[in-house]
Amino acid sequence: MRPLESLRLSWRSIRGHKLRSSLTTLGIVIGIAAVIAFVTLGASLQAGVIGDISPDDQRNIYGWAADPDTEGGPLAGAQPVFSQDDLDTLDDDGDIEAAYGYMPLSTQALVYDGELSPQSDALVAAGPPYIRESSLDEGEQFEQGEREAVINPAVAGQFEEDVTVGDELTIALQGGQQTTVTVVGITESSEGLSPFEGFEPSPRVYVPTDPFYTEDAAGAIPGGDGGPGENSDADADQETGAGDDALFLAIIVEAESADEGDIDGARESAIAYLEGDDSDAGELLGDDLEVTLQTSAELLQQLEDVLELLQNFIVGIAAISLLVGSIGIANIMLVSVTERTREIGIMKAIGAQNREILGLFLAEAIILGVVGAILGTALGLVAGYLGAWYIDLPLVYPYEYVALAIAVGIFVGIGSGLYPAWRAARTDPIDALRYE
Amino acid sequence: MEPPATGAAPGTGTAVTLENVRKTYQLGEPVHALDGVSLEIPRGSYTAIMGPSGSGKSTLMNLVGCLDTPTDGTVVVDGEDVAALDDRERTTLRGTTVGFVFQTFNLMPRLTALENVALPQLFQNVDRSERRDRARELLDRVGLADREDHLPNELSGGQRQRVALARALVNDPAIVLADEPSGNLDTETEADILDLFAEFHDAGTTMVVVTHERHVAERAERIVHLLDGKIERIEALDGAGEGSSSPSSGSSEVSEFSDSSGVSP
Numbered sequence: 001m002r003p004l005e006s007l008r009l010s011w012r013s014i015r016g017h018k019l020r021s022s023l024t025t026l027g028i029v030i031g032i033a034a035v036i037a038f039v040t041l042g043a044s045l046q047a048g049v050i051g052d053i054s055p056d057d058q059r060n061i062y063g064w065a066a067d068p069d070t071e072g073g074p075l076a077g078a079q080p081v082f083s084q085d086d087l088d089t090l091d092d093d094g095d096i097e098a099a100y101g102y103m104p105l106s107t108q109a110l111v112y113d114g115e116l117s118p119q120s121d122a123l124v125a126a127g128p129p130y131i132r133e134s135s136l137d138e139g140e141q142f143e144q145g146e147r148e149a150v151i152n153p154a155v156a157g158q159f160e161e162d163v164t165v166g167d168e169l170t171i172a173l174q175g176g177q178q179t180t181v182t183v184v185g186i187t188e189s190s191e192g193l194s195p196f197e198g199f200e201p202s203p204r205v206y207v208p209t210d211p212f213y214t215e216d217a218a219g220a221i222p223g224g225d226g227g228p229g230e231n232s233d234a235d236a237d238q239e240t241g242a243g244d245d246a247l248f249l250a251i252i253v254e255a256e257s258a259d260e261g262d263i264d265g266a267r268e269s270a271i272a273y274l275e276g277d278d279s280d281a282g283e284l285l286g287d288d289l290e291v292t293l294q295t296s297a298e299l300l301q302q303l304e305d306v307l308e309l310l311q312n313f314i315v316g317i318a319a320i321s322l323l324v325g326s327i328g329i330a331n332i333m334l335v336s337v338t339e340r341t342r343e344i345g346i347m348k349a350i351g352a353q354n355r356e357i358l359g360l361f362l363a364e365a366i367i368l369g370v371v372g373a374i375l376g377t378a379l380g381l382v383a384g385y386l387g388a389w390y391i392d393l394p395l396v397y398p399y400e401y402v403a404l405a406i407a408v409g410i411f412v413g414i415g416s417g418l419y420p421a422w423r424a425a426r427t428d429p430i431d432a433l434r435y436e
Numbered sequence: 437m438e439p440p441a442t443g444a445a446p447g448t449g450t451a452v453t454l455e456n457v458r459k460t461y462q463l464g465e466p467v468h469a470l471d472g473v474s475l476e477i478p479r480g481s482y483t484a485i486m487g488p489s490g491s492g493k494s495t496l497m498n499l500v501g502c503l504d505t506p507t508d509g510t511v512v513v514d515g516e517d518v519a520a521l522d523d524r525e526r527t528t529l530r531g532t533t534v535g536f537v538f539q540t541f542n543l544m545p546r547l548t549a550l551e552n553v554a555l556p557q558l559f560q561n562v563d564r565s566e567r568r569d570r571a572r573e574l575l576d577r578v579g580l581a582d583r584e585d586h587l588p589n590e591l592s593g594g595q596r597q598r599v600a601l602a603r604a605l606v607n608d609p610a611i612v613l614a615d616e617p618s619g620n621l622d623t624e625t626e627a628d629i630l631d632l633f634a635e636f637h638d639a640g641t642t643m644v645v646v647t648h649e650r651h652v653a654e655r656a657e658r659i660v661h662l663l664d665g666k667i668e669r670i671e672a673l674d675g676a677g678e679g680s681s682s683p684s685s686g687s688s689e690v691s692e693f694s695d696s697s698g699v700s701p
Contacts, residue, residue, distance in 0.1 A: 005558055016546045346542045349503065350556040350603065351531015353524055430503050433542065 003363075006356070010363040013340075021368060024332045027325025028372025028412060029379060032405050034318035036380025037387060039401050042311035044384070044393040046304055057132075058258035059097070061267055062195060063274075063293040064250045065285060074195045074299050079289055080247035083280035084214060086273070087251060095269040097256050100127020101248030102196055103213045106174035110205070112159045112167070122155070123171060124197065124206050125213040129254055131185065131206055135193060139165040139185030144208045149181035154190035154203035171205065181207060195299040196250055214246045247284070253293065267293045322408065325372065326416040333365050333420035337427075344424050345432025358425035365417020366410055373409025377402050450512075451610045451642045452477040452500050457509035459495050459665075469495040471665035472509070477611065482634075482643045484653035487662030493646050494615070496662065500644065501613050502530040514610040531559055535604025539616035541596040543588040543603075549575060549595075550584035553602045560607060574602035578632060594625030601632060611642040618652055630655050 014021045070077030090099035105123040128141045142148035156163040190201035255266035274281045388395045459470040470492045498504040511518040514533040553571035578598040618626035653659045661668040
């Protein structure tokens, strides 16, 4: 018998039991839909995160010093050990295009034109190259040593009247100090410019490390662990440890190009110097700390690994319902084989070979599996779409999973149909014809 | 003293040959369902097999229908020694040379009359259009041309049995085997079906009807009476009876015969 003919016959018997067949398929539908929905959400989430790295960022290497055993993302367990002298030395290194410190500073409020807007952690001190030309919507980079700032649209649009280039903005620092900056540039988007900031859009004012960190805020050196947001409880005494002795929590080293060789060269030079005896960092590192230098792609990889782990976990749970679904198919197929014993006997009596009977029942199980997979995929894609829309992520359909889902449907059909079909095939026609 | 199995099937003259056939079931102790049966069914003949229940009718039918193999002896159907075939070859032989008609019709419940008739050809890889043409032709011959799209449960008992007969004939079998074909029919439809049998017999089909009703058996050319797994006697009817080729009227003689001779297929 030709395969198409078995499919036709099997389809007939599936349609003969509409309710039973649909209920059987439901297990597979739910399982596949859950897997597809979660994978879609996972892929969309990853795209949402990765999509935020601008290509200019590719040659930046982000560094911090932490206990090598510390787990977590960027800046986890970071300690301030990098001095301005270290950075100046790195800046002059042949392999390194630029090196500068990065320091999130705690704020209390932003004041523009007499209007006050409460705002914590809005200030980021960094070197001028941190603001890349391509990320500026208007204006220019700030300059080191000047009281200038680049703001992002979230800050610019926060006040009754939009802040524009040339305006003055007053920043109330943690501890009550106030400082006034001139806005020289506005960035294109409100999303973070580096992995240090995180990727969510939030209001930020970018200022040069000198004078804002080295002079004004040097006292606010954060204590122990924690990311950029957790240094607000640091001692607010502004005068101690001020000046050139201020230490940076994080540094950014810019390689000559995004080329892998250049990045590795810059990384090696920086590590060699920072962990050597000549640098201030080398002295402070001691035995406990180690310098980590990673590109944003590498940092993201860690995040992606975590996301992937989470996704695999959820997909694993969803896969359990697939397993339950295939047991359902196996069960129904066994019932069906018993119920149709007589039909099997008739078919064998009139010349059906064992493998043809096997093929018929296997085809039936595979049809149930594949139909379930197709419906489940459609449902999963819709659920993924709704989920991505609700969480506001860019929608990415994992098309390879659609193909995989169909393959799983076939596989589930074969897996759960094989034993019942085998039982059907070896039914003795004499007994089967006598079966009531 | 015994001719070899191949000699026992002399080509075109015989549809089925049974020689010293025994079928033993192990049910705690061995039960001889058939105990040394020898019988020839010539092509184009119409044979009825009668006997009380437990006489071995069903076993004989299963053997002739290639559903089963003998414990001892040879069954030759359409020139093929059934016991020498493997399961697949036996299934093919069954599909192409035997047509079954059952007491309970045994139609596929979800297939239309036409599809039921065409089903045996499906398993012989006949093209769909060819299958349908052949099935239509047969439905027409059994008088159901206007019922081809009906499901079995939309047909009367007599109509179902006609469909079953058409299905049995679709592969142009060497023999049509009917097991109590009128057992579930009223007298009038029974007569119709038996008329159809006679009609196809006249057209050259070899018919074997297993029944326990005398008036059904009397439509045949001869009646083989079975008792306790042996052929009790062969009764020729209408003068059409042949000089029975099976010398098995003395049942005790036959059993002695088969006991003493080791059959060598």
